[in-house]
Amino acid sequence: MFIDVSDLRKTYTSGMIKNEVLKGIAMKLGKGEIGVILGPSGSGKSTLMNIIGGVDRGDSGKVIVDGIEVSKLNDDQLTEYRREAVGFVFQFYNLVPNLTVRENIEVVSNISKSPLNIDEVLAEVQMLDKKHRFPRELSGGEQQRVSIARAIVKNPKLLLCDEPTGALDFQTSRSILKLLQQVNRNFGTTILMITHNTAISAMANRVFKLRSGEIVDEWVNQAPIPAEGIEW
């Protein structure tokens, strides 16, 4: 399995109050698959994804990504892991405001060993003609495209998307999802995506339903539908 999480636990302690956010999570995702995590707010989705992405740590349990035991890495090794293997897409895009579109993508290509051609990636997300604009001169959907381009330019093995369509309208959301699906197909990138929106799970290979830090449901889609077909 490409992602193999077993018995992952995480507790936040603030003062006297203990908040068990992840209560022994076990999940698996195959290489080249799209996985979707569903669940109500506060159920621990982001926490789980951050641990898989190497920006946070669990208290116990195992996290293996493409044979790397992420849960055993020290801080420097985690940095290298993120640098090499993981691409991030955020709900609020997180572009660097004083860099142009192209330069925002360079932020990542600059540190990766064998980045894809930036213009090709921009063409892929249909933003080539706006590459000299600054983020504040783009719409939300356009910004999210740039953010996806930035995530995939280093050709990561794993693409993590935390509610990538959370701030977008229906039409724009669908085009972003389509783009993600296209990336998954063209580059064989494994994608793990968080969403509130159950409809989106139709395009996933595997779906994990989280509630209060536990996976309460989990299923496999034998035939994921193309993003164009999603309705809500």
Added chain:
Amino acid sequence: MVMVLNKRLMRILKENKLRYLGILVLIILGSYTFIVAAGLSQNLAVLVTTFTEDHVQEDLSFSTDRPISDVAELENKFDALIEEYMSFDAKLSDTLTLRLLSETKKVNIPAIIEGRTLSRPGEILLDPAFAEANGYSIGSQIKAQDKTFTVVGFVSLPHYIYPLKNVNDILYSPKEFGVGVINREEFSDIDNAASIYSVKFNDRTRSLNMQAVELRKYLQVKGFTVSNWIDIMNNKRARIVWASITGMKTMSVPVPAAMFLLSSLIIGIMFWRIIRRESVIIGTLYAQGYRRRELMRHYMAIPLVLAFAGGMIGSLFALPSIEPMVMAMISYYNVPVPGIELSFLNVMIGILTPMIFLGLSSYMVIRSELKKSPAELMKGDKQKAKVNALERAFKLERFKFSTKFRLREQFRSISRLVFLLLGVTSASVLMLFGFTVLNSMNHVFKTSDVYLFEYEYTFRDLQYGEAPDGAETFNAGKFYPENNEEIEFYITGIEPDSTLVILKDNKGNVIPNNQTNITKSLANRLGIKAGDTVTFINKEDGKPHTFHIDAVAESYIEQFIYVPIDEFNKKMELPEDSYIGLFSTKELDIPDEKLSGTKSMSQLPEAMDEFMGQMISMVALMTIVSSVVALIILYLVTSLAIEENRNTISLFKVFGYRRGEIRSLILNSSTFVVVTGFLIGIPVAVASMGSLYGYLGNLINLVLPPIVSPIYVIISFAAIMLTYQLSKCMCAKNIDTVSMSEALKAGTE
């Protein structure tokens, strides 16, 4: 509610302690320099003016070939006070000379600053610096010219405020020279004492220069041969002190102004940020019925309190340091100090100016935000700042990513860029200024390669014939330009094949002495260049003479025109083979009574060492101050940049940037601005140097070359870069503490 708001102020202050401390230090430095420099110059000016007026400083002095029999008649005729006094240089040792002066009653009246006046024979009043340097106290005995004197007091003399041995010297050392006042009667058995007339005109409304010219003409008509005529304006003993006063006065404005300007800029930037960050809160408070005035008062409190505190602390430090500083200056100049005035007005200026500066800048920034409607404000920072012209103007595609990032970082905030540039430039100017003064002085006093003789003898009367072995003859006359009698200088006839006066051009090539050469300092002062033909008036006979200048020599200490002695004699209609003085490599055995002056070149170094020692400590102080200023500025800018970039830094961490890579991107983004600021500092330092020197040149007949030597540029650059590194180290921790969750949670709050 107001109480609650005020609590917030404390929190704002606490959050960025170091930053506000930095601003505070800038304000303190500004107020301190202002109050000290202004206090120093004002006090000195008052002391000197009071002294010279109360003790009747001469307007001019001169000697004559025979005594003037009816001084009273002359006084009446010219409505002046005229008093004759005696002067004799007693050699106390090989290196120590005490100039004995007779006590005067009308002009240049001695001021007793300690002890009592002369009452009995065998008593002497001493110049205090001389007394201290050579271990004479009141009551001790001093032997001079085979007489023993008892020191009964210390004295200041209006015409020896800066006790130079020769009027054309620049430096003196109390270990080598001093003056003492004795009773006139003591001179009865001293041979060869010079008799000098001092003149003070009563009519201060008419041009003193005109009155002097008339007096001189009259004396000539009466058949007197006048020598050693020196107007007070050309008398360094009286004028050099004004150079210090003016220097202090000039310092008292630009340095504090730069500090206040920098603090107001940075406070403006910081408040703009705070207020934008809080625009939602402001909007909400507005909506709840707060008045603009109340909010304004709330935000203005910090800059005003900061400026007030800085001004107060600066004044508190400055006031007690004025007196010791005046005393330190006075140890250099001999002026009585009846008391030091501490100016209340200066303190007010020192406190109010920073309040006005900071108040104004933050008022403008805050107002621009508070003008908006509550609804607009409550929308918050979402209407993001526009891309500024600078960011858009630059096409950066061909650069490396790291270069692009750093450039963008700088262009992003023009006010921050201006602040950084201005700050680094002023710190560099301050630093270079110090080093350049040091360098100029050093250069000026390195005359050993121009004058290869050890002794200079000047005779009372013209001499004829050949010079003794190891010596060369010279002849000299005082001249002034046709239209400007204020500028006086010597034209000296020297032997055309002289090996004792070696003039060099600016490339270091030797200039032949068989032509007419002018020293650079004089050329600058007169505005003359090689190839010019100029006419000067001989001060002795008032006749014009024309000279064709062949070359300009790189010599700064002396203001001379050199011509071959034969040509000089012919022009002045003096006998062939005549001369007035000798340059000699060794001491010559010439009877004292034949000489009007002897100058030993080896006297210079000790005075110079002392002077340079003081200079070096001053320059060191300036370097430290400018480094502190640079450090504060760089720290402020860097920490602001980090704060503005928190999200970006966090994002970079998420993307897998290594710690060193992030530090390098963020911290090194100012490097090119720092370097540029420094480079701008060089011409600015030279230019301000040039104007200050030009001013000093007119004031005290001293022209200094504003030379910025590469070594000092490198040292200053190293100092600036070192502070830059230090500021980066101070900020590196702030970068490391930015957590990744900031990017992960961005937009959710």
